[in-house]
Amino acid sequence: MSTIAKEIEVEIQTTPNLSAKELKAKFQQMHQVQLSESKMRRAKTIALQRKDGDHTKQYTHLRSYIDELLKANPGSTIKVDVEPCANPNLKTRQFRRIYVCYAALVKGFKFLGRELLGLDGCFMKGKYPGQILTVVGTDGNNCLYPVAFAIVEAECTDSWKWFLDLLGDDLDLPHDANFTFISDRQKGLIQAVESVFPRAEHRFCCRHIHENLRQTWRGDLYKGLFYRASSATSVPYFNMAMEEIKKTNLDMFLWLSEIPAARWSRSHFSGRAKSDMLLNNLCESFNKQLVGVRDKPIITCLEYIREYLTMRIVTVKKMQATARGPLIPQATKAWDEIQTKESKLMVMMVDDVTYQVKILRSQCVVNVGDRTCTCRRWDLTAYWLDTWKKVYNHQIRPIPGPDMWTPSNCPTIITPPKHHTQIGRPKKSRKKALGEKKKLAASKKRKRKIEEVQEVFSARGRLTRLGHEKSYGRCGGYGHNIRTCRAPIQQ
Structure with missing residues (x-):
């Protein structure tokens, strides 16, 4: 068994996620020797132990x-x-x-x-x-x-x-x-x-709050209403968003009201963290x-x-070595976007430090001396390049x-921990949301169709329309033809 483990050690070093079935196929190809999957699985365990070390020791x-x-x-x-x-x-x-x-x-x-x-x-x-x-x-x-x-x-x-x-x-x-x-x-x-x-x-x-919310209220409508309220940077805009939720669905409004707004909406964040992260x-x-x-x-x-x-x-x-200017790359990008939109802004000077900024129906008061704005959008962020560089010095x-290694002078030796049964079963991948499950199922269905097409092609020696979605030329839609198309005929 150790001989087999030594032979596959190189494969384990480069691609440790290879399954026993794949390792068995590679070993048979190299040495022309038939092995069982269980034997290859034991050899893989030995090879991984040589690579990563022993759990107990x-x-x-x-x-x-x-x-x-x-x-x-x-x-x-x-x-x-x-x-x-x-x-x-x-x-x-x-x-x-x-x-x-x-x-x-x-x-x-x-x-x-x-x-x-x-x-x-x-x-x-x-x-x-x-x-x-x-x-x-x-x-x-x-x-x-x-x-x-x-x-x-x-x-x-x-x-x-x-x-x-x-x-x-x-x-x-x-x-x-x-x-x-x-x-x-x-x-x-x-x-x-x-x-x-x-x-x-x-x-x-907010993503985890929305995951709980969508168990009862699904759809883009409720998602948009929730994120509009969480993204509001001032209390008046937050109240307007919550009022819209109340008119749309009273139960959803009452459910959200039970969670303090300071926990999930930018309008109630203190601003001390200099981050508007949701x-x-x-x-x-x-x-x-x-x-x-x-x-x-x-x-x-x-x-x-x-x-x-x-x-x-x-x-x-x-990344810092390639950055230019006084601002970090993210802030520089945001500043460039602001410059392209500045033609739509109406700015009125009040005194040396106070300005009124108006765009469409929105109006804010900016204090240059205190570096504040009534919209609070920029009060929640920090973006100087020099500060960013000092962080990684x-x-x-x-x-x-x-x-x-020098042996430790501690008189006691640490032994492995007790077996603590975890709450819930450990997953190999993160839990998928409802929308992600549908996309994954559709992707697997399409993959199966492609595999069927390949099987038919290999059997008949010619292409088929199986698994092929053909668009209809008049409307550009899929899954129908001229007899079942409901699009109006253009004269």
Whole structure:
């Protein structure tokens, strides 16, 4: 078995997602040897263990790995929490949680100027399941900026409170900090934020609110009404949007009224975060990068995240080198769009700092001295290029390989965690929304039709119209002909 594993090790290194069936076909093609899929599956497990390491043994080396990280990145915070032990004389401690926050990310976050963080969690799979908790900010160019992460036993109020307490210490956030968080409305997380930061502004992701809303009120009409209310930047416009919802559907209006507007509408955001973000896509994007590593051993997983964070800083610095002007690329693009629309604006000067700006039936008051506008659209954003560059002035340093690690001086050895049954079944891919399911089903149906066409063509040796949608020339529509076309005949 080890010989077979050695033979397929190169294939596993390049394409680790190959199935046992595909590996079996490749092995038979190379060596002309018949193997069963079960044998190839066992060989793949051995090859992956050689590549990624052993799930159990990596916990015993975890303290040495942490020492190397702290040595290369001084000022970073890495905390390991273990299960309570009744016998203090035991030389082993059972792993429970680990929290990682690199000093380079903390230093950069303090230059962001945006007191906004997204919170989310995703499943850890493999031999020891758990959850990866992530906290992600947004930089000046509206791109994700990971700040810290943790691997915990489960996503619950207790683990979130532990995570937020450590995060507050690293970011110097007092208990009564007026900070801003955005999340997907997990019950345990809501309670944890209220407990650790009772005065924080906690926004809810509008996409998840809409997913709950569309279970009862489906269609583009209700979707447009909801996002019109959430996107309103001033209270009068928000009230107008809610009044329109009330006239359209009273039940939907009452359902939305139960959620505080400060949690989901820009009109009620404080503006301290300098971000008008309504969606928690930052955490979703970061979690997507972790899909291929969530079933790996603990050190392999931590190393993958460190390498990704390092490469991201390098990528952004290359982007900054090509930027020109005083504004970030996103703000420069928005400024160019404003210049093309300025001919439609009617500006009237009131005094040295106050101006009245009018476009169609909308009118705003701009104060140049205070840099404010009654529409509040620009009060919620920040966009200077110099600030964006200062965020990425620090790097996360690499460490040598395991054979060069210094053994830890800690008298106890960490052992693998308990098996914690997760709430819900871990999915390989994210849960699809209702509209996405229909599109996916239509795509699969069309793919089956194409496969049928290919089978008929190979059997008959000629093309057929099976699976081919032909448009009718008079109206340009599909699925009918001249006898069933309902379009009016043009004279």
